[in-house]
Amino acid sequence: MTREPVPNGDDSPSDRLEHSWPIGGLPTVINAVPSASASAFDQYVVPEIPVLYRVALSLAGQPADAEDLVQDTLIRAYRAIDRFDGEHPRAWLLTILRHTHLNRVRVRSAVLLPDGDGVAATMDRLGTATPAAEEIVVSELFEAVVAEALSALPDKHRQVVQLVDVDGLSYQEAADVLGVPRGTVMSRLHRARARIRTRLAAAGLAPRGKGM
Amino acid sequence: MFNLARSECHRVAKVLQSYLDGEAEPPTSRMLAAHLEVCRKCGLEASTYLAIKTAIAATASEVTAVDDDAVERLRRFADGLSGPQQ
Numbered sequence: 001m002t003r004e005p006v007p008n009g010d011d012s013p014s015d016r017l018e019h020s021w022p023i024g025g026l027p028t029v030i031n032a033v034p035s036a037s038a039s040a041f042d043q044y045v046v047p048e049i050p051v052l053y054r055v056a057l058s059l060a061g062q063p064a065d066a067e068d069l070v071q072d073t074l075i076r077a078y079r080a081i082d083r084f085d086g087e088h089p090r091a092w093l094l095t096i097l098r099h100t101h102l103n104r105v106r107v108r109s110a111v112l113l114p115d116g117d118g119v120a121a122t123m124d125r126l127g128t129a130t131p132a133a134e135e136i137v138v139s140e141l142f143e144a145v146v147a148e149a150l151s152a153l154p155d156k157h158r159q160v161v162q163l164v165d166v167d168g169l170s171y172q173e174a175a176d177v178l179g180v181p182r183g184t185v186m187s188r189l190h191r192a193r194a195r196i197r198t199r200l201a202a203a204g205l206a207p208r209g210k211g212m
Numbered sequence: 213m214f215n216l217a218r219s220e221c222h223r224v225a226k227v228l229q230s231y232l233d234g235e236a237e238p239p240t241s242r243m244l245a246a247h248l249e250v251c252r253k254c255g256l257e258a259s260t261y262l263a264i265k266t267a268i269a270a271t272a273s274e275v276t277a278v279d280d281d282a283v284e285r286l287r288r289f290a291d292g293l294s295g296p297q298q
């Protein structure tokens with residue numbers, strides 16, 4: 001799959017402050033893009049906003065960070081839209097999202113200690129998602145064990161599971177987001193699910209076996 | 213016959229998750245679908261992984277309601293980028 005050039009996130013210092021702009025409060029230079037580009041932006045980028053946000057949540061962990069991340073991604077996409085050929089807009093946008101995320105992490109880690117909040121944020125979200133109906137105790141238990149096993153996975157494996165099973169990305173799209181080969185996505189995903197399955201088997205909620 | 217069946221179970225095990233994710237090639241999908249119809253062991257394995265996928269997706273259900281507001285804000289943000297067209 002050929003790709004158009006993607007903004008790589010190695011931007012000038014002024015770019016690094018983009019995420020602090022309030023919604024609607026954009027520099028006038030952004031609004032100076034020709035209307036044809038604006039039309040392409042509406043056609044290719046805007047429909048992908050829900051996917052971008054879900055993926056950003058998986059990458060950033062916190063909803064506020066995810067929203068900032070998508071804002072930055074939208075700005076970069078808008079600036080680059082006149083160089084985009086219209087092929088595979090989601091893959092193009094996910095690659096911009098990944099570069100933007102890496103850049104934000106790099107900038108943040110330069111001034112803050114790593115907070116390691118990915119797993120904690122996931123656990124918070126999972127903790128509020130348990131179904132309440134008491135008559136489906138086994139289902140609740142199953143989901144609770146899955147959630148616990150998911151949170152216990154190494155970050156790399158958990159992230160792939162979230163991108164595919166929660167965000168609904170294809171293997172190739174997840175590979176684009178993570179910057180790894182499709183085969184790596186498959187192996188991480190399969191290994192992660194096998195671990196979850198092992199936990200379920202230990203809890204008596206799945207048949208024992210070697211897993212697949 | 214027994215060895216042939218075991219061999220097919222082994223092939224199914226290698227591609228089952230890709231199949232459940234909708235990522236298997238059509239011929240592979242057809243082979244799996246036919247095998248899962250008749251093989252109880254592999255059928256049980258497929259059910260287990262499908263339940264795991266469903267449970268993982270369910271963990272995000274609470275987040276989805278919050279997402280709607282954020283997505284709407286981002287749409288307005290995007291409109292702010294492309295809105296003032298000449």
